[in-house]
Amino acid sequence: MGKFATLADRNAIEAEAAWNDRDLPRTMYRFLSETADRHPAEPAVSFQIQSGPTDPAETLSWAELRARVTQAANLFRSLGIGRDTVVAFVLPNANETVVTLLGGAVAGIVNPINPLLDAEQIGAILRETGAKVVVTLKGFPKTDVGQKVAQAVALAPKVETVLEVDLNRYLTGVKRLLVPLIRPKIHVTHKARVLDFNRECNRHPADRLTFEDLQEDRIASYFHTGGTTGMPKVAQHKVSGMVYNGWLGERLLFLKTDRVICPLPLFHVFAAYPVLMSAIASGAHVIFPTPAGYRGEGVVDNFWKLVERWKITYVISVPTAISALMQRKIDADVATLRFAFSGSAPLPVELYKRFEKATGVTICEGYGLTEATCLVSINPPDGEKKIGSVGLPFPHTDVRILMCDEAGNILRECGPDEVGEICVANPGVVTGQTYTDESKNTGLFAGGTHLRTGDLGRIDPDGYLFITGRAKDLIIRGGHNIDPAEIEEALSGHEAVAFVGAIGQPDAHSGELPCAYVELIDGAEVTAEELLEYARAHIHERAAIPRHIEILPELPKTAVGKIFKPDLRKRAIKRVYDAALAEAGLAAEVAEVIEDKKRGLVARLRKTGEVDPQKVALTLGEMTRPWDWEPE
Numbered sequence: 212m213g214k215f216a217t218l219a220d221r222n223a224i225e226a227e228a229a230w231n232d233r234d235l236p237r238t239m240y241r242f243l244s245e246t247a248d249r250h251p252a253e254p255a256v257s258f259q260i261q262s263g264p265t266d267p268a269e270t271l272s273w274a275e276l277r278a279r280v281t282q283a284a285n286l287f288r289s290l291g292i293g294r295d296t297v298v299a300f301v302l303p304n305a306n307e308t309v310v311t312l313l314g315g316a317v318a319g320i321v322n323p324i325n326p327l328l329d330a331e332q333i334g335a336i337l338r339e340t341g342a343k344v345v346v347t348l349k350g351f352p353k354t355d356v357g358q359k360v361a362q363a364v365a366l367a368p369k370v371e372t373v374l375e376v377d378l379n380r381y382l383t384g385v386k387r388l389l390v391p392l393i394r395p396k397i398h399v400t401h402k403a404r405v406l407d408f409n410r411e412c413n414r415h416p417a418d419r420l421t422f423e424d425l426q427e428d429r430i431a432s433y434f435h436t437g438g439t440t441g442m443p444k445v446a447q448h449k450v451s452g453m454v455y456n457g458w459l460g461e462r463l464l465f466l467k468t469d470r471v472i473c474p475l476p477l478f479h480v481f482a483a484y485p486v487l488m489s490a491i492a493s494g495a496h497v498i499f500p501t502p503a504g505y506r507g508e509g510v511v512d513n514f515w516k517l518v519e520r521w522k523i524t525y526v527i528s529v530p531t532a533i534s535a536l537m538q539r540k541i542d543a544d545v546a547t548l549r550f551a552f553s554g555s556a557p558l559p560v561e562l563y564k565r566f567e568k569a570t571g572v573t574i575c576e577g578y579g580l581t582e583a584t585c586l587v588s589i590n591p592p593d594g595e596k597k598i599g600s601v602g603l604p605f606p607h608t609d610v611r612i613l614m615c616d617e618a619g620n621i622l623r624e625c626g627p628d629e630v631g632e633i634c635v636a637n638p639g640v641v642t643g644q645t646y647t648d649e650s651k652n653t654g655l656f657a658g659g660t661h662l663r664t665g666d667l668g669r670i671d672p673d674g675y676l677f678i679t680g681r682a683k684d685l686i687i688r689g690g691h692n693i694d695p696a697e698i699e700e701a702l703s704g705h706e707a708v709a710f711v712g713a714i715g716q717p718d719a720h721s722g723e724l725p726c727a728y729v730e731l732i733d734g735a736e737v738t739a740e741e742l743l744e745y746a747r748a749h750i751h752e753r754a755a756i757p758r759h760i761e762i763l764p765e766l767p768k769t770a771v772g773k774i775f776k777p778d779l780r781k782r783a784i785k786r787v788y789d790a791a792l793a794e795a796g797l798a799a800e801v802a803e804v805i806e807d808k809k810r811g812l813v814a815r816l817r818k819t820g821e822v823d824p825q826k827v828a829l830t831l832g833e834m835t836r837p838w839d840w841e842p843e
Contacts, residue, residue, distance in 0.1 A: 215591045215592060215594065215603075217594050218674035220593075221591075221603050221606055224606040233458075235458060237428055238424050238450060239313060239450055240281075241424065242488075243317075246492070247273040247276070249273075250273050251274035252272050252274065253467070254270050254272055255270075255271050255276040256270070256496070256498075258498075260381035260382060261509070262509035263509065264520045265520075267381070267383055276313075278418070279314075282412040283310050283311060283313075283318075284314040284420060285415035285420060285421045285422075286374075286411050286415050287314060287318035288422050289415065290343070290344050292319040293318075294319055294320075294429060295319070295430075296319045296343050297343060298342065298344040298345075298346065299321075299322040299323075299336070299337055299344070299345045300312070300315065300321070300324065300347065300478075301324045301325075301345065301359075301363075301478075302347060302348060302376060302478075303356070303502030303503055304477055304482075304502050305376065307346070307376045308477045309477065309499075310412075312487070316431040320340075321431065322432070322445075323434060324336050325435070326347075326478070327770050329359065330359045330360075330363045334363035334365075335366075336443050337370060340433050340647065343369060343371050344372045344374065345370050345372070345403075346373075347374075348360075348375065348376055349375035349376060349379075349397075349407075350394045350395045351378050351379070351390065351395070352393055352394065354502075358397050361373075364401040364403050370401070370403045373403050373404070374408040375406070375407055377407070379394075428451045429449065429450060430641070431448065431450045432447075432448040433448070444646050446581045446584075447647060452583075452638055452640075452641070455584065455638040456489065457488030457491050457492035459485075459489070459606070460485055460488065460489020460492055461489060461492035464489060464493075464552070465489050465490065465492075465493040465495040466495065467493055467495060469493070469495040470495070470523050470547075471525040471526075473487075473497050474504035474505040474514075474527070475528075476770055478770075479555075480579065480584065481554050481555055481579070481771060482527070485554070485585055498517075498523070511532070516542065518545045519547075522547045523547060525548075525551070526548065526550075526551040527551075528551055529771055530555075530710070531710065531772035531773075533551075534562055534709045534732070538734075541569060548572045550573060551566065551572055551573070551574045551575070552575050553576050554576070554577045555772055555773055562703070574596075575602070576590050576596070576601055577589040577601060578602070580664055582662055582664070583635050583664075587637070587676075588605060588608070588610065588676045597671075597677075600677050602676065603674055605637070607637055607638055608636070609636045610633060610635055611635075612624065612629065612630070612633060613631050613634050614631050615657050615663060620658070621657050621658045627669075627670065627672045628669050628671055631668075632657075632664070632665070632666070632667060633666045635661060635664060636662065643659075667685075679696050684714075686723050688718075688721045688722065688725065693725055694755075695712075698711070698755055699712070699713050701746060701749040701750045702745065702746055702749075704749060705745050707731050708732070708735075709732045710730040710774060711727055711729050712766050713725060713728075714726060714783060715780075716787050718834075719791070725754075725756070725758060726757050726761070727746070727757040727759075728761050729761070729762050730764070730766045737762075739760045742760045759783075761782075766779070777812070781803075781804035784812060784836055787834070788801050788814050789801055791834070792830060792831075795826065797826055798820030799817065799822050800816065800817060801814045801817075802816065807837075812836055813839060814831075815838070815840070817840075818840075824840075
């Protein structure tokens, strides 16, 4: 691990050699094998199905992990997976998930899919990627993953084989005996054959690949981004980008002696690349607690005891999880901790301070995105951590703040501290072919070289990158652009507030007005009126003061803890449209707000009595968001 404290350190590392001249593995199998050769008996990954600090866990050494990955890759090849063919997995975390992720990338193209999506969304991704094999769960209590995948496969005719992982093997005692008796039966309507994953793996050699591992770079994974709206985009990743993430982790973050707790899902790039690839590069040990990670039963309650059990040195987290952890007493010996790493969403300043005070450990906040095979920047572990910044760009990553037109032509480059679009070029960016759907790559590259992230940001005179919002999240009030981050940062400073999601709500006069949804810290009490007073005192731009603040028991979040703004927008549209209809004395209401591929969010109305459709059209015609009547 090298020193990484300043922009000069970063530049010195980059100046050692051009990226393509570095002697690094060209294939995923070579990457894993080099580590297994160096540290065969050292622990690589551990998984415990339950969250208790003394519950059983399974640990694989680097040699054992390579052996299982070898078997899985050989199995996938025997099922028709080649260098350009896709093996998908819809799995929660488990050792089999790690094996499938790596084995799939060795044999062909691996496509991790979020198991929280519904069957139609999973089916849409399987069709988009043309998956031939799917690895998923055998029926198991308290989860419907296996059933959803069975329905999804019926919608994806190219899938020929479904491989099932039985989590029951991780249980002991009475629970292990009970599962076969209460196991939910999966209703199958698809034509794919269904096989047992571990049984089939064991039919194949563990000491060698049965096919040639060609030493050349290629696309090895497809990760979907979004998908929660039913319209996923699928990003392509090369082996070189995956190895780049691992090389950064080994060079700048992890030691061979590090023990990393990662309660984040392996279908997301954060866990797959900055964590797993960095562990492979460095030889660090990764612990995955429960299939659902931070969402798993008892994980947050037992978290500090798990840190003590595994002598954790590195915590991998996201702001929503850090907030939950700060609402629990630190009831264990956490003296082994060195760092915490937070990503996926901006970290509120107050939360950063609270965590550092409670644990004595610094949070390194980083920035990455699926389209760039993840890593872009980090607050340097050995240097100044500017709160609110996502740090310095990594070596071999070029970040530019640009003003572009829709086609990606560069209009001009922004100066220091000037906000523009964050554009990135690095080994993780597959230039010109980021998405599998070629139409989605149009206008995606600034000047043909730098990925347009859609994030707004600035770079300060010291080279630190600050994210100020999403270009598409801008609240446009009468032509005036309002950055939701300004509202969120201000309200997050209130001692009762855990999370804030600021959006634009429809308005007949201004097009949009800012509004904010708030989740409180457990046990805290404050009214929306008090928060509005606080906002007036702390938001300096008058136009950005929210017109409406609403407190929710919990803000909607994605599987990796980002606040899911489409749900908030739907909620705001329903509230505003219902109020407008009621004020006009019209017997109609919003039944639901749906996502339409061409029109975006659309309000569907239902009649609650006799109503004049023309009056409804006049009332809602003043709003910016479209609407129609629900089908009768």
